[in-house]
Amino acid sequence: METSPGLDLSRWREAPHGVGYRRLTIALAGLRQLWRTRFFRLLLAAAWFGGSLIAAGGFVFSQSIATGGWLETLAAKIGPRAEAVVATAGAVVALYPDTCVHGVFTVLFWAHSFLGFWISLLALTSLVPSLITRDRSSHALVVYLSRPLTSSDYLLGKLGTIVGVLLLVWTGPLLLGWLLSMLFATDRDFVVYSFGPLLRALAFNGIATVVLAAIALGVSAAGRSARITVLLWICLWTVFSAMALQPRAPAWVTRMSYTHNLGQVRQEVFQLDRALGAASAELPLLDRNLKDSLARAGRKAESTDFGGALAALGAFVVGASLVFLRRLRPE
Amino acid sequence: MPPSPSSPPSPTLPAGRPAADFIIETDRLGKTYGAHAALADVTLQVPRGTVGLLGPNGAGKSTFIKCLLNLEVPTSGTARVLGRDIRQDARASRERIGYSPERDCHIAGLAGCEYVTYCGQLSGMPMRLARQRAHEILDLVGMGQERYRPVDTYSTGMKQRVKLAQALVHDPDVVFLDEPTNGLDPSGREHILALVGSLWRELGISVVMCSHLLRDIERVCDRVIIIGHGRLLEHDTIANLKNRHRRVVEIAPAGAREPFAAALRATGAGVVVLPNGRLRVESTSESVEWILQLMQAHRLPPAEIVANPDALHELFLKSIADHHGNEPRS
Numbered sequence: 079m080e081t082s083p084g085l086d087l088s089r090w091r092e093a094p095h096g097v098g099y100r101r102l103t104i105a106l107a108g109l110r111q112l113w114r115t116r117f118f119r120l121l122l123a124a125a126w127f128g129g130s131l132i133a134a135g136g137f138v139f140s141q142s143i144a145t146g147g148w149l150e151t152l153a154a155k156i157g158p159r160a161e162a163v164v165a166t167a168g169a170v171v172a173l174y175p176d177t178c179v180h181g182v183f184t185v186l187f188w189a190h191s192f193l194g195f196w197i198s199l200l201a202l203t204s205l206v207p208s209l210i211t212r213d214r215s216s217h218a219l220v221v222y223l224s225r226p227l228t229s230s231d232y233l234l235g236k237l238g239t240i241v242g243v244l245l246l247v248w249t250g251p252l253l254l255g256w257l258l259s260m261l262f263a264t265d266r267d268f269v270v271y272s273f274g275p276l277l278r279a280l281a282f283n284g285i286a287t288v289v290l291a292a293i294a295l296g297v298s299a300a301g302r303s304a305r306i307t308v309l310l311w312i313c314l315w316t317v318f319s320a321m322a323l324q325p326r327a328p329a330w331v332t333r334m335s336y337t338h339n340l341g342q343v344r345q346e347v348f349q350l351d352r353a354l355g356a357a358s359a360e361l362p363l364l365d366r367n368l369k370d371s372l373a374r375a376g377r378k379a380e381s382t383d384f385g386g387a388l389a390a391l392g393a394f395v396v397g398a399s400l401v402f403l404r405r406l407r408p409e
Numbered sequence: 410m411p412p413s414p415s416s417p418p419s420p421t422l423p424a425g426r427p428a429a430d431f432i433i434e435t436d437r438l439g440k441t442y443g444a445h446a447a448l449a450d451v452t453l454q455v456p457r458g459t460v461g462l463l464g465p466n467g468a469g470k471s472t473f474i475k476c477l478l479n480l481e482v483p484t485s486g487t488a489r490v491l492g493r494d495i496r497q498d499a500r501a502s503r504e505r506i507g508y509s510p511e512r513d514c515h516i517a518g519l520a521g522c523e524y525v526t527y528c529g530q531l532s533g534m535p536m537r538l539a540r541q542r543a544h545e546i547l548d549l550v551g552m553g554q555e556r557y558r559p560v561d562t563y564s565t566g567m568k569q570r571v572k573l574a575q576a577l578v579h580d581p582d583v584v585f586l587d588e589p590t591n592g593l594d595p596s597g598r599e600h601i602l603a604l605v606g607s608l609w610r611e612l613g614i615s616v617v618m619c620s621h622l623l624r625d626i627e628r629v630c631d632r633v634i635i636i637g638h639g640r641l642l643e644h645d646t647i648a649n650l651k652n653r654h655r656r657v658v659e660i661a662p663a664g665a666r667e668p669f670a671a672a673l674r675a676t677g678a679g680v681v682v683l684p685n686g687r688l689r690v691e692s693t694s695e696s697v698e699w700i701l702q703l704m705q706a707h708r709l710p711p712a713e714i715v716a717n718p719d720a721l722h723e724l725f726l727k728s729i730a731d732h733h734g735n736e737p738r739s
Contacts, residue, residue: 087545087612090580094504094533103530111518208518216561217514221575224478224508225531226500 097231104222104235109242112205121201121247128193129251135186136259139179140268143168147264170361177360179271184353187252187279191344194248195286199315199337201243202294206311207304209236209294210402215303233295233402240291249283252276275348282347286340289391293336296398299405329383333390342387350379431492432457432583432615433477438486440472440639447472449639450486455617457583459609461626461647462619463725464636470619471511473636474585478508491582504532507576507584511591511619513568521556521563522547525574532579539578546574551600565592573601577608583615584608590625598625605629627721635728642728650724656716657723658697660688664710672707673700 112118141149142164153164171178213219222232256276260269297314301307315337321327322335332338345351354376358369381387433455440448448469464470475481477490479499488495493502516524522543529539547556550570555563560571569592576584589605590598606629608614620626626633633650635643643650662669670688673680676699679691692699697714704712 087549089612090534090538090542094579095535096533097500100531100533103527107516107527114518212517216517217510217512218516220480220508220510220514221516221528222531223480224503224506224510225528226504226533227531228499231500 094226097226100225100227101231101235101238104232105238105242108209108236108239109246111208112239112243115204117204118201121197121204125194125197125247125251126254128190128197129253129255130258132186132190132252132255133258136183136255136268136272137262139171139182140259140263140265143171143265166363170363174361175265175267175271177356179268180274181353181357183256183272183275184278184348184350187256187275188344188348188350190252190255191279191282191348194252194283195340197247198244198286198290201247202240202290203308203311203315205240205243206294206298207307209239210298210405211301211304211307214299214405229403233399236295236298237291240294241287244283244287244290248287249280252279252283275353278347278349282344285343285347285391289336289340289395292395292398294398296401299402329386332383333386336391336394339387339391339394342381342383343391345379345381346384348379351376354379430457431455432460432490433617434489434492435477436487438473438476438488439484440469440476440481441484446639448476448483451636451639451641452486453634453641453644455632455634455644457609457613457615458632459606459616459618459630461630461633462617462636463623463626463633464642466621468636469639470636471587472639474508474587474617474619478503478506478585505579505582507579507581507614509569509572509576509584509586509589511587514572515560515568517559517561519560520558521552521560521567521571521574524560524571525556525578528575529578534579542580543574543578546577547571549577549604550574551597566594566597569593569601570597573604577614581614583617586616586618588620589618590620590622602629623721623725633721635725637728643724647721650721651716656692656694658690658692658700659683659715660690660700661686661713661715662688662710663712668707669709669712672703672709676703 138149141147149164150161150168153160213222219232223229256272260272263269293314294311297311298307300310318335319337322332322338324331354372358364358372358376364372431454433453435451435453438448438451439446451473462470462473472481476483477488477495479495479502483496490502491505495502516527519527522540525543525547526536526540529543530536534542544556547570550573552567552570552574555567556571560568563571569589573586573589576586586605590601593601602625605616605618608616616629618626618630627647630647632646633643634641660669660673666682666686666688670680670682673688673690681689683689690700697716700714703709
């Protein structure tokens with residue numbers, strides 16, 4: 079930095095950072111603006127509480143095979159029947175770790191995917207109106223596009239903000255919950271057999287992130303006022319979901335709901351049906367009613383339209399991106 | 410249109426400045442919206458310095474700037490800014506360019522200093538450096554504590570200042586200013602014009618200033634481009650343009666003006682007494698030496714002599730009228 083003798087101004091002659099840095103700047107600025115809103119901080123607290131619930135669930139489960147562990151001590155205090163139940167459960171887990179650990183963590187992550195998904199939707203509802211709409215109404219696109227940035231860089235920067243939101247409210251708590259529960263696990267089997275469900279949970283999280291981010295960007299760019307954007311977003315979310323819930327709705331109607339499509343993808347990716355079916359078929363000491371219930375629940379959790387749902391989600395992503403790029407012109 | 414050889418001398422450029430001869434080079438640049446040609450066959454080469462962009466409303470000035478910045482895609486022709494093709498090197502061509510648009514453009518929710526820092530980062534500056542330079546630039550454009558308030562709450566004048574600050578924060582080699590003094594009070598206008606004028610003189614930052622205020626252009630710029638109906642009408646240094654114009658001198662005598670007027674009329678020059686008491690003289694000579702000699706010969710009292718006082722204004726009107734095939738209003 080040198081100083082001009084006349085104007086009291088330092089000079090900047092270094093090579094500028096690359097385009098990756100500029101996209102990251104856009105993404106982080108979006109996150110900083112969101113952090114200033116109380117609602118977003120509240121959602122973050124709820125999301126990380128959900129993550130801590132995974133950790134707590136995993137911890138309690140891992141204590142089932144710990145000799146002299148917290149669960150065994152508690153059962154002993156309650157009485158001999160509880161002690162026997164815990165001992166039996168511990169024995170089953172020790173004998174069938176693949177079925178039990180895999181199944182329990184599949185259920186845990188599957189349940190968390192609902193929490194993460196709904197918190198993400200709420201976060202995006204609060205974020206979407208301001209994401210692009212505010213830039214459009216204040217003609218900020220000129221500020222961005224008159225710099226060494228293209229529409230694609232702007233798109234990727236905003237996408238980064240949405241991905242950041244989803245990482246903070248969904249992926250982060252999921253990973254933290256799993257890590258904490260593994261930290262207190264009493265056996266290596268917990269790490270080994272919970273890893274598969276974790277990867278499946280992350281896969282679904284990744285698919286949902288791409289889809290939600292693209293739709294959020296498209297919706298955000300569609301309207302110039304926040305009110306229109308919120309209405310469009312709520313319409314896409316609730317109206318089409320309600321239509322998809324109709325029992326006799328044709329396939330093309332149900333596929334218009336991205337929440338329904340993501341639900342189908344969730345069923346396929348988590349493979350809850352297989353986990354429950356395996357538990358029903360392999361685990362001993364379960365009475366017939368429980369076995370039947372598990373099998374029924376497994377059948378209910380089967381994906382019925384995975385291919386169609388995935389194709390519809392792909393169409394959503396392409397359509398939303400086209401809307402975004404078409405609308406993204408300096409005015 | 411090649412530049413005139415009588416361009417003003419360049420200041421010593423800071424180390425690291427690119428040695429491109431021209432800041433703008435266009436070849437038959439055009440932009441059409443349907444059947445309407447907003448810009449047609451604009452071919453010019455603009456050397457470094459301070460350039461004024463003149464033209465009536467809807468002449469294509471802003472379209473010209475937007476095409477150079479890639480905010481509008483040209484429909485024909487080519488353009489290079491700082492030696493870089495605007496289409497082939499889209500990103501790189503804007504690395505060393507600053508732009509202060511005419512209309513309000515800001516990022517809502519950010520305080521003035523945050524906004525300028527953010528703009529610096531968008532141009533690739535590291536965060537700390539961008540923040541430091543943002544404060545320096547905001548000082549320079551005359552922003553005080555209001556820099557900590559959200560930009561949305563700024564008055565028009567403050568928005569003008571912050572627009573100029575964001576255009577300068579990354580130390581560009583050329584800055585495009587679209588009506589930079591709009592909405593400023595007289596002292597603010599003086600401040601900004603002085604700053605714009607010193608950008609080239611002291612820092613070597615070329616300025617392309619678009620303004621309706623001809624006096625602002627005349628005061629700050631050493632070169633003028635006149636655009637009308639999307640076409641390039643004039644491009645030359647202000648000095649050359651004034652010399653090409655009919656010679657007009659305004660004289661404000663310190664004493665009685667009648668002896669002045671009589672002496673001048675006796676030489677055959679056209680003399681008009683203006684309402685403000687000045688004498689407007691149409692001369693055939695390029696210099697005012699003959700008037701000084703006349704004053705000495707007739708022992709006339711001292712007088713203030715202003716050569717070509719409204720030359721740019723008249724030239725502007727003439728260029729526009731010539732394009733329409735009409736006589737200029739004067």
